[in-house]
Amino acid sequence: MNATKKSPGRGRPRGFDPDAALGTAMILFQQKGYDRVGVADIGRALGITPPSFYNAFGSKAALFDKVLDRYADGFGQFVPDALEGGGGAAEAVERVLDDAARLYARKDGIAGCLVIDGARGSCDPEAVAMTARRMEQSQAMIAARIAQEAPDRADRLAGIVTTALKGMSAAARDGAGADELRAFAEATAAGFRAVLAQKTSPAFAGEGGTRTAGG
Amino acid sequence: MNATKKSPGRGRPRGFDPDAALGTAMILFQQKGYDRVGVADIGRALGITPPSFYNAFGSKAALFDKVLDRYADGFGQFVPDALEGGGGAAEAVERVLDDAARLYARKDGIAGCLVIDGARGSCDPEAVAMTARRMEQSQAMIAARIAQEAPDRADRLAGIVTTALKGMSAAARDGAGADELRAFAEATAAGFRAVLAQKTSPAFAGEGGTRTAGG
DNA sequence: GCATTTCTATAGTCATCGCTATATAAATAC
DNA sequence: GTATTTATATAGCGATGACTATAGAAATGC
Numbered sequence: 001m002n003a004t005k006k007s008p009g010r011g012r013p014r015g016f017d018p019d020a021a022l023g024t025a026m027i028l029f030q031q032k033g034y035d036r037v038g039v040a041d042i043g044r045a046l047g048i049t050p051p052s053f054y055n056a057f058g059s060k061a062a063l064f065d066k067v068l069d070r071y072a073d074g075f076g077q078f079v080p081d082a083l084e085g086g087g088g089a090a091e092a093v094e095r096v097l098d099d100a101a102r103l104y105a106r107k108d109g110i111a112g113c114l115v116i117d118g119a120r121g122s123c124d125p126e127a128v129a130m131t132a133r134r135m136e137q138s139q140a141m142i143a144a145r146i147a148q149e150a151p152d153r154a155d156r157l158a159g160i161v162t163t164a165l166k167g168m169s170a171a172a173r174d175g176a177g178a179d180e181l182r183a184f185a186e187a188t189a190a191g192f193r194a195v196l197a198q199k200t201s202p203a204f205a206g207e208g209g210t211r212t213a214g215g
Numbered sequence: 216m217n218a219t220k221k222s223p224g225r226g227r228p229r230g231f232d233p234d235a236a237l238g239t240a241m242i243l244f245q246q247k248g249y250d251r252v253g254v255a256d257i258g259r260a261l262g263i264t265p266p267s268f269y270n271a272f273g274s275k276a277a278l279f280d281k282v283l284d285r286y287a288d289g290f291g292q293f294v295p296d297a298l299e300g301g302g303g304a305a306e307a308v309e310r311v312l313d314d315a316a317r318l319y320a321r322k323d324g325i326a327g328c329l330v331i332d333g334a335r336g337s338c339d340p341e342a343v344a345m346t347a348r349r350m351e352q353s354q355a356m357i358a359a360r361i362a363q364e365a366p367d368r369a370d371r372l373a374g375i376v377t378t379a380l381k382g383m384s385a386a387a388r389d390g391a392g393a394d395e396l397r398a399f400a401e402a403t404a405a406g407f408r409a410v411l412a413q414k415t416s417p418a419f420a421g422e423g424g425t426r427t428a429g430g
Numbered sequence: 431g432c433a434t435t436t437c438t439a440t441a442g443t444c445a446t447c448g449c450t451a452t453a454t455a456a457a458t459a460c
Numbered sequence: 461g462t463a464t465t466t467a468t469a470t471a472g473c474g475a476t477g478a479c480t481a482t483a484g485a486a487a488t489g490c
Contacts, residue, residue, distance in 0.1 A: 163383060163386040266451095
């Protein structure tokens, strides 16, 4: 069942380190996205051939799943860290956005968030579902923090934050620099603070906004 | 050179309408994204076979290019329309964001923006470049409007708007409803207004922000 | 040494996809 | 009518990608 198990002693030992391979694969997935990384690419980067790959990881999708776990425990940890940093919900959200601005900016060919954009538009529905599940978890964490101050609007307010993160991830992948991302984070944080301070807003009151709805 | 030309009279007439086919293809590309739409899918939807497809459009990428043009003249027209609607730059941007919130919400299986996400993560660099070019044009339009009030910060402020649009497009594709998108648009518009009102902000003053930069 | 276990390399399978070679059908020009 | 032009259908090409069948190499247990 469990792939990437440690070699227990008997049999020919592995010619590569599966744990280090996860890091290599993560870089590839972040640089190119799920579909554009082939098993042959990974094999070339690791110096192994397909049978070794499948013996260690089971499938490309299973490797991606493990990479996502590793990503959540490492790079993605900035979200819970920022949320738990003290202050009010507005300060917590501001930290999340500001950290994302710094972390999403391109560095060594890597930009944006693997969970948000690693499988966006992918032809493999399995990979898409894997990222979607993680994204829901992140949004739930953000909502839980906001719920401490605005329990009835927590989901809606958390949606604002995750939508902002998606925008920053896409913009970073499209070439936006750290300064540009920080400007967006600052604006969004200010907007979030304003919306949080409102008791209710037109957008929270159901369908009728200030403008007429078009076709 | 010019594909999708009108049949001038001589020769066997077309068994389908290339102009209507553009609309069908646009729907497919919006629903599934560039990579997940095969030439066979389009042929099936149009009731034609590959030779007819290639005779009419030249290639899948060329068809996508035409679809993007049609999209910009139709659906995408809301951006210049909203920008020219009068009022200040803040009001113009608010209209852009609010219209995007309404238009990006899922309807008949279509969500988000074809230019922003139609070829995101695609394996075909040609398709990616086509969307990137259009995105730059849209950002330039937004920047031109903002430059009427803040010429020295127009590009940076326009980047805030396009990043917000990318977030809304991604969120819509991920399942966000119109209400959720409108809440984000409202927050972003408020934040944009606040940043626009500032003479300068930390994010515009170069590298040093309010928080220490980490690795 | 010998059997067992595990990993590895070569080579290839199978499906998919963008695209095309060939021949045929349906229109106009004369 | 015949020639010309254009679009069509059948069938298949060439490349790619995920994955595997087979056999051989390198470790341990006895």
